[in-house]
Amino acid sequence: MTLGIVWFRQDLRLSDNAALHAALHDCERVLPVFIADDRDGTVSEIGAASRVWLHASLNALENDLKEAGSTLLVLSGDPLKLLPRLAKTLEADGVYWNRSYDPVTCERDKSVKEALHSIGANSYLANLLFEPVKTLKADGTPYRVFTPYWKNLMGSLPGEKPLAAPKNIPSPTPQWLGKQLKNTIAVDSIDELKLQPAHDWGEVMMAHWSVGEKAAQKRLKDFLKSDVQSYKVDRDIPSMTGTSMLSPHLHFGEISPRQIISATFNKRKSVFDLSPGEETFVKEVVWREFAHNLIYQFPHTVDSPLDERFNQFPWASKYDDSLKAWQQGNTGIPIVDAGMRQLYATGWMHNRVRMVVASFLIKNLLIPWQEGERWFRHTLVDADVASNAMGWQWAAGSGADAAPFFRVFNPVLQGEKFDKEGAYVRHWVPELESVANKFVHKPWELPREERDALDYAKPLVDLKKSRQAALDAFAEIKTAKS
DNA sequence: TAGCTCGTTGGACAA
DNA sequence: TTTGTCCAACGAGCT
Numbered sequence: 264m265t266l267g268i269v270w271f272r273q274d275l276r277l278s279d280n281a282a283l284h285a286a287l288h289d290c291e292r293v294l295p296v297f298i299a300d301d302r303d304g305t306v307s308e309i310g311a312a313s314r315v316w317l318h319a320s321l322n323a324l325e326n327d328l329k330e331a332g333s334t335l336l337v338l339s340g341d342p343l344k345l346l347p348r349l350a351k352t353l354e355a356d357g358v359y360w361n362r363s364y365d366p367v368t369c370e371r372d373k374s375v376k377e378a379l380h381s382i383g384a385n386s387y388l389a390n391l392l393f394e395p396v397k398t399l400k401a402d403g404t405p406y407r408v409f410t411p412y413w414k415n416l417m418g419s420l421p422g423e424k425p426l427a428a429p430k431n432i433p434s435p436t437p438q439w440l441g442k443q444l445k446n447t448i449a450v451d452s453i454d455e456l457k458l459q460p461a462h463d464w465g466e467v468m469m470a471h472w473s474v475g476e477k478a479a480q481k482r483l484k485d486f487l488k489s490d491v492q493s494y495k496v497d498r499d500i501p502s503m504t505g506t507s508m509l510s511p512h513l514h515f516g517e518i519s520p521r522q523i524i525s526a527t528f529n530k531r532k533s534v535f536d537l538s539p540g541e542e543t544f545v546k547e548v549v550w551r552e553f554a555h556n557l558i559y560q561f562p563h564t565v566d567s568p569l570d571e572r573f574n575q576f577p578w579a580s581k582y583d584d585s586l587k588a589w590q591q592g593n594t595g596i597p598i599v600d601a602g603m604r605q606l607y608a609t610g611w612m613h614n615r616v617r618m619v620v621a622s623f624l625i626k627n628l629l630i631p632w633q634e635g636e637r638w639f640r641h642t643l644v645d646a647d648v649a650s651n652a653m654g655w656q657w658a659a660g661s662g663a664d665a666a667p668f669f670r671v672f673n674p675v676l677q678g679e680k681f682d683k684e685g686a687y688v689r690h691w692v693p694e695l696e697s698v699a700n701k702f703v704h705k706p707w708e709l710p711r712e713e714r715d716a717l718d719y720a721k722p723l724v725d726l727k728k729s730r731q732a733a734l735d736a737f738a739e740i741k742t743a744k745s
Numbered sequence: 746t747a748g749c750t751c752g753t754t755g756g757a758c759a760a
Numbered sequence: 761t762t763t764g765t766c767c768a769a770c771g772a773g774c775t
Contacts, residue, residue, distance in 0.1 A: 400773075406772090406773090407773095408751090408772055409752090410751080410753085550753080614754090615754080618754065622755095657753090666753090666755080667755090667767085667768075669755085670756080672754095673755080677755090730756090738768095741769090
């Protein structure tokens, strides 16, 4: 009997899973494996919020595998040692996985592939629409600007149809597996990975979400049914559920970008046949693609600016207190605090507000964007190395296709424009419950008595002065050599 | 090759 | 209250 090992990583799904599909095609039996890797992005480096999601997602995957007549083998340690040992012990005929593109994973996978050369390592494209190494400009160099990138890829959409989930996954019996692995490899359970936090905040956070492949498919279906047509406008209103909320599902691979594109196109053949809402949504999926391309082509941009002039940027010299106030949602700027509190409570923040809080951290507080990137990585359930780095560098003006340096978001105007009635701000900052609309985004302008009665932080900085300070700081590096 | 256009998400200020 | 203009200038991408 031939045996294929399928190594699950950031592709916690059965449908449109190229590696699983190939293993089932090649081998008589298939063994699904998850390895909690202590060294890298798989487990130890990821943030607390993502760990909680991963815990739930692994449970969902295990259930789905059971329904298909299989199991999930959970191990922890170094895949570079574990996979060859496992393959040898079980006399496997091949190891299968879907590729990821961040620098740490790329490096590790290369070594794993070498270590498995005598057994056979097979990797597949399944977590992106297009292979980054093939998506280049006519002159062979990578894209740095989104619009030409989009124009290039647009014609290739929707592309191939996603693969259906296998109904039956013939697998080794637990008894046989236990016998083979006895005294050679220690098997864990999902609970033993200790992904759950010691306190109960994880439960509170997860009350906002449904996790797993089935939940992801339902979310997509609901979004396409009710929200996608008004997406172009509603996605900018933080108090509405105008966005797809698919980001954490995509991050853990509970759903594939191909499935999203295919369902959105729904038998239509070209981008030109889509409605404005649908096209904007598809574009967002391609932005994710762009982020993964950038991280693959410029791996150092995970924590260093793409525009090297920013290495000389005169950041604030001491910022412990202001960073803490930002993280805890106590800056005294309503929309910033609302966003930061939403993030901490739910593991997610509305995209419009992400831009506002990022601009505030970088340009009003002059705190290095890497600090914000780190906090987002720790607290977001959708924390994704590629998207996070691209987003923060975009806000800082140091990345690909970045906002110009003089573009500083004014949190008051952003609030008044996108949260007119103050519904979002009042929801997350209940101290402002009774403040009139006129002042809800700038409570410091309230009449003295009313302002003093308010139990809410005074603004950390003067918006006008700090904006000017940022412009002056940017002027310093403008002419610096890149 | 040279020249042209354009760049996801904005704000301040003047009229 | 709304609307137009400027902010600074560079390099990516295209013809």
